[in-house]
Amino acid sequence: MAENxxxxxxxxxxxxxxxxWENMQRIFxxxxxxxxxxxxxxxxxxxxxxxxREAQHVEGFAKECxxxxxxxxxSDGKGxxxxxxxxxxEEPFVIRPTSETIIGDAMARWVQSYRDLPLKLNQWCNVMRxxxxxxxxxxxSEFLWQEGHNAFETAKEAREDALKMLDAYTDFVEGALAIPVIKGEKTPEERFPGADATYTIEALMQDGKALQAGTSHDLGQNFAKGCQIKFQGRDGKEEYAYTTSWGVSTRLIGALIMTHGDDDGMIMPPRVAPVQVGIIPVLRDDADQDKILAFAKDLKAGLATLGLRADIDTSxxxxxxxxxxxxxxxxxVRVEIGSKEVDEGMVTSVRRDLGRDSKKTLSRDAFLNEIADVLNAIQENLFARAQERLKAHIVPVKTLVEVEAFFKAEKPGFVKMPTALLSDPAFEAIKKDYGVSARCMPLAEPDSVLVARAY
Amino acid sequence: MAENxxxxxxxxxxxxxxxxWENMQRIFxxxxxxxxxxxxxxxxxxxxxxxxREAQHVEGFAKECxxxxxxxxxSDGKGxxxxxxxxxxEEPFVIRPTSETIIGDAMARWVQSYRDLPLKLNQWCNVMRxxxxxxxxxxxSEFLWQEGHNAFETAKEAREDALKMLDAYTDFVEGALAIPVIKGEKTPEERFPGADATYTIEALMQDGKALQAGTSHDLGQNFAKGCQIKFQGRDGKEEYAYTTSWGVSTRLIGALIMTHGDDDGMIMPPRVAPVQVGIIPVLRDDADQDKILAFAKDLKAGLATLGLRADIDTSxxxxxxxxxxxxxxxxxVRVEIGSKEVDEGMVTSVRRDLGRDSKKTLSRDAFLNEIADVLNAIQENLFARAQERLKAHIVPVKTLVEVEAFFKAEKPGFVKMPTALLSDPAFEAIKKDYGVSARCMPLAEPDSVLVARAY
Structure with a gap:
């Protein structure tokens, strides 16, 4: 997938x-x-x-760039x-750690009147920290991402947009990547600097650590003030816009690996799998090669007409x-085609998520008839497995003593504690001692906060 | 389209x-x-x-980066x-002016045997010069492009590949962008440093200047030697690979503007037009607004089912x-919908390439029936116009006296002269005096060379 x-x-x-990544981009x-x-x-x-200009907003990462x-x-004279x-x-430049400021600068030029709003911009690009x-x-240090920057006329629209983009991420990450997430709001301390609210989707990796899979920020008027994004309102008065920003990155590929992989390697959710059906010609006898490859090619073509991505391993x-x-x-799905399969017009297939027990042989037509359903079933199974794991690893607690016991025992997953405990000095000590952090206050349970070790 | x-x-x-650019990327x-x-x-x-390591190859631009x-x-202490x-x-880095060397370095690791060849890699990215x-x-200074880097077992395959990618560019630029080009080879002097042959497609802008729209290089073993891309051949012996590289960039958007624009602005070839049909609701009376907008939306939906990109200007x-x-x-294609059109179920449309004379009113169904053909006709008309212009601006000459007279008179376009004149010292003087260059030796007429002012 990648190398250093x-x-x-x-x-x-x-x-x-x-x-x-291309499949993710296309879908999102x-x-x-x-x-x-x-x-x-x-x-x-x-x-x-x-x-x-925006130093207070980017305190966290802007300096390391x-x-x-x-x-x-x-030439240095030494070759x-x-x-x-x-x-x-005369003035140095920084390679963008995010494009917040340069997009804000353009927005300030492009937005004059309420008629220019909403303005919703996104870019797919590389950034560096x-x-x-x-x-x-x-x-x-370098990664690929999309960064969306939207501007609105009212605070209400901006808040709704931040939540809507969080929903878009949830649908995408759960639906396409089969990674279940918890939608939540960051605690004030974990909030993006300059945001009125930071929303996040948090996922659980198989090693028990949490991973922030996407964030969506309601920046209120803070950012517009820094960048001077002003507009003439319906009442003729000049006002600052209300902005949001939202992003996901190639770190989602890491989340994919750590959510679905097993001891044998990766398991790709079909919706983003580069190859959905891998066809392996089983070549034992040179005389059979041509007919086996012809059968494999025909099967690949049949899958292509269904809009599916298949590949024949001809190495x-x-x-x-x-x-x-x-x-x-x-x-x-792995398909094995030998001489016997060709003679009988049959296809032998194995599901990667279920392994050899799922091996079965069907007629070519029957295989093509059910393959879309099989891929959907794999997608759903991967999600269900991960969903079960996530649910089993959210442990409700009432006290910080329980929180400490949880992390002292190196238990995997999240503890869910009352938000009131956030301000307890003992919580600061726990965070430091065990390297854990408040991940989010679930939107469904705003009085609770999830705490975990995280990537 | 862009701003500074x-x-x-x-x-x-x-x-x-x-x-x-997105449409270009998707097609190519x-x-x-x-x-x-x-x-x-x-x-x-x-x-x-x-x-x-590759300094001799990148002499032309690597130093300005x-x-x-x-x-x-x-903090500088002054805010x-x-x-x-x-x-x-300890060691500085350069922002890639091209990724030739870093991709070559990876290829050297990834290629071990002839079984690993051909290896064909491409990236869509930003570069900076x-x-x-x-x-x-x-x-x-910064632009977006694709850069392809292919490696082969034999010199013949590399040469064929360089020409095949030139054909791919020709099909793309002529077919999608409606920009006619001349396929040719660069003269040794204009060749990419380190290449055995550089192929190019040259286009003619409306101001009479040439523009290199895409290049494809046969690098022979030169580049593989620099990067140590070696493989064990079929005979068991270690050999250097034969490589090619090929690229087109956002400069094609500039070519598009300068090929098809007229005094009124841009004319988008339908295949890459962000909006193929622009629907303008003609709103005179508030009472009619709803029905006009409903009709417009319905028309847009009808166009969408044909796979066409339509937009309603609701500003x-x-x-x-x-x-x-x-x-x-x-x-x-511009569509105007007023109250009258809605009442009669008619659509009034105007072709951008032909202007108001092409205005006509058809029933909604008839319009939807012919719109795909109309868009094809526009695409073909734009190409034909540009093709005619190109043909009319290639002037064959036999002597450098004629070449000089052509540029002295500030004539637009190319002169086509015998390649034998390239080595005449008087040609050097002409290049310098008139700021012109040898653009290419057309593949169809390898004994000729085209000379022009160029972007």
């Missing part, structure tokens, strides 16, 4: 991993556009003054290159190695 | 311009994948040693920020302003 790049903290997203981009959001593209480099100070290289001293920039401790997909590898590769990649 | 960003030499691609990405190319993502930052030297900001001295990187003179879409602008906006944006 020869650049500290960065990754190379390999074709199989990138195909997952449709939803974004249904909400009336327009995609655009803003510059990679941010002037330092923009960062300074890649700084561009020169615009030319020159290498160095930044050319005379090409030092100089992370000290990195982990593939979950925390890398020179041995059959058991091909099967193993298919399992490791997590291809939802 | 508050970052020197960079642009903000606005939603309408970005939608064109399908073609890429048909060729067995896999998309992936490689890091934004390139270690300096990588650039140095954005250099990252620090990884943290700190601003500055790069933190203690966060200076510190351009001194910039021009919207055509030459900006508060006056009708003439809406019409003018539609013209300026170059929406291929």
């Amino acid at each position: 790049a020869p650049v500290r903290g960065c990754m190379i997203i390999k074709p199989y991993g990138y195909a997952v 981009d449709v939803r974004i556009k249904e909400e009336g959001v327009q995609n655009a593209y803003f510059p990679l480099l941010i002037p330092l003054e923009f960062i300074a 890649a700084v561009v100070t020169h615009h030319r290289l020159e 290498g290159l160095r930044p050319a001293a005379e090409a030092k920039l 100089w992370e000290m401790r990195t982990r593939m997909f979950l925390r890398t 020179a590898a041995r059959t058991p190695d091909k099967m193993w590769a298919s399992i490791k990649k997590g291809i939802p | 960003a508050p970052v020197r030499g960079c642009m903000i691609i606005k939603p309408y311009g970005y939608a064109v 990405d399908v073609r890429i994948k048909e060729e067995g190319v896999q998309n992936a993502y490689f890091p934004l930052l390139i270690p300096l040693e990588f650039i140095a 954005a250099v990252v030297t620090h990884h943290r900001l700190e 601003g920020l500055r790069p933190a001295a203690e966060a200076k990187l 510190w351009e001194m003179r910039t021009r919207m879409f055509l030459r900006t 508060a602008a006056r009708t003439p302003d809406k019409m003018w906006a539609s013209i300026k944006k170059g929406i291929p």
Whole structure:
């Protein structure tokens, strides 16, 4: 899926991993556009003054970022290159850790009247934060994401939008990635700096740690004031806009791996699987090769007409190695075609989520008739499994003594405690001692707060 | 479509311009994948040693690039920020001007045997070159592109691939963008450094200048040697791979504007037009609003079922302003719906390429029946017009005296001269005096070379 790049903290997203991201983008981009959001593209480099202007908003990460100070290289006289001293920039630039400020600056120009609102912008791009401790997909210095930035006329619209985009993330992450999440609001302490409210979807990884899968911020007028996004209202008076921002990133690929993988490797939810049906020609006798490959190609074509993504492993590898590769990649359905299958017009298939016990042989037509349902069943099974795991790992408690006991015993998952305990000094000590944090106050139970170790 | 960003030499691609790029990407990405190319993502930052290693290949642009030297900001004590001295990187990084070297480095790891070939990789990404003179879409410091990097077992395959990707570009640029091109090979002097052959598609802008719309390079083993892309061949011997690279960028949006625009603004070829049919509700009387909007929505839905992109201008602008906006944006077909149209179930439409003379009123059904054909006709008309212009602006000459006379008279377009004249010292003087260059040796006429002023 990915490997470490020869650049500290960065990754190379390999074709199989990138195909997952492309599928995610395709699915979520449709939803974004249904909400009336327009995609655009803003510059990679941010002037330092923009960062300074919003410094209170970006305190958390803006300081650890890649700084561009020169615009030319020159020979160092030793066969290498160095930044050319005379090409030092008068004002350095930062590689965007987020595009909040540069998009806000454009919004301030584009918004004049209430008629220009709502303005909903999104970009799919790379961003960079100089992370000290990195982990593939979950925390890398460079990552890919979408960042949405919406502006509204009223506080009510902005609040509704922040919650609507949280719903969009929930539908996407649960529906396409089969990852169940808890929708909640961040505690004031965990809130995005400058936000009136930060909403989050929190997922549970198989190792018992929580993972923030997406966030949606209601920025009130705070951000518009920083960027001077003003409009002439219906009453003729000038007013600051109300803005929201919302984002998900390639860290979702990490969430996918840690939610659905098993000891044998990955299990891909069919909706985002690069290959939904992996066809393995079982070639024992050279004489049979042509007819087996012809049958496999015909089956792939049949799957394509159903709109399904199939692939034939025509590599020179041995059959058991091909099967193993298919399992490791997590291809939802594996099909094995040997001479016998071709002669009888049959298809033998195995579900990745259920393993060899699910092996069955059907006629080609029967297989094609049921494959869409089988893929749906796999999608649902992966979600149900993860949902069960999530439910089993939310432990309600009433006191901080119980909270401490939970984490002292290194139990996996979340404790759910009353929000009143958040302000208890003993909670600060627990957070520090056990490396845990308040993940969210579930929207369904606003008087509770979930606490967990997290990525 | 775009505006200058508050970052020197960079642009903000606005939603309408970005939608064109999305349509381009969608169309060309399908073609890429048909060729067995896999998309992936490689890091934004390139270690300096990588650039140095390939310095002879990237001589042309690698030196003018954005250099990252620090990884943290700190307060400058005056309310601003500055790069933190203690966060200076031991080895600086360069923002990719192209990913040739970092992809080559990965290929060297991924390719071991002839069984790993061909390996065809592509990425859609942003790149940066510190351009001194910039021009919207055509030459900006940051731009978006796709860069393909393929590796093969034999020289023959690499040569065929370079030409195949040139054909893919030709089909795409002529078919989707309606921009006719001349397929050719660059002269040795204009060749990409390190390439055995550089192929190009050259287009003619309406102002008479040439524009290189896409390039495809056969790099032979030169690049593989630099990056150590080696494989064990069928005979068991270790050999260097043969590679190609190929790219097109957001400069194609500039080509689109300068090929099809007229005095009134842009004319969008339907295949990449963000909006193919722009519906303008002509609202005179409040009482009619609901029925007109309902009719417009129904028409839009009818177009959507045909797979067409339609939009209703529901802004508060006056009708003439809406019409003018539609013209300026170059929406291929404009539909006007007033009370009369609704009552009679009729649709009045105007083709952007033909103007008011093409105005006609049809029943809703008849309109929906013919609209796909109308859009095709617009696409073909735009191509035919540009094709005629291109053909009329290739002037065959036999001598450098004629070449000089052509450019002295500031004639638009190309002169086509015998390749033998390339080595005449007088040609060097002409290039310098008139700011012209050898654009390509047409594949169809390899003994000729086209010379022109160019973007």
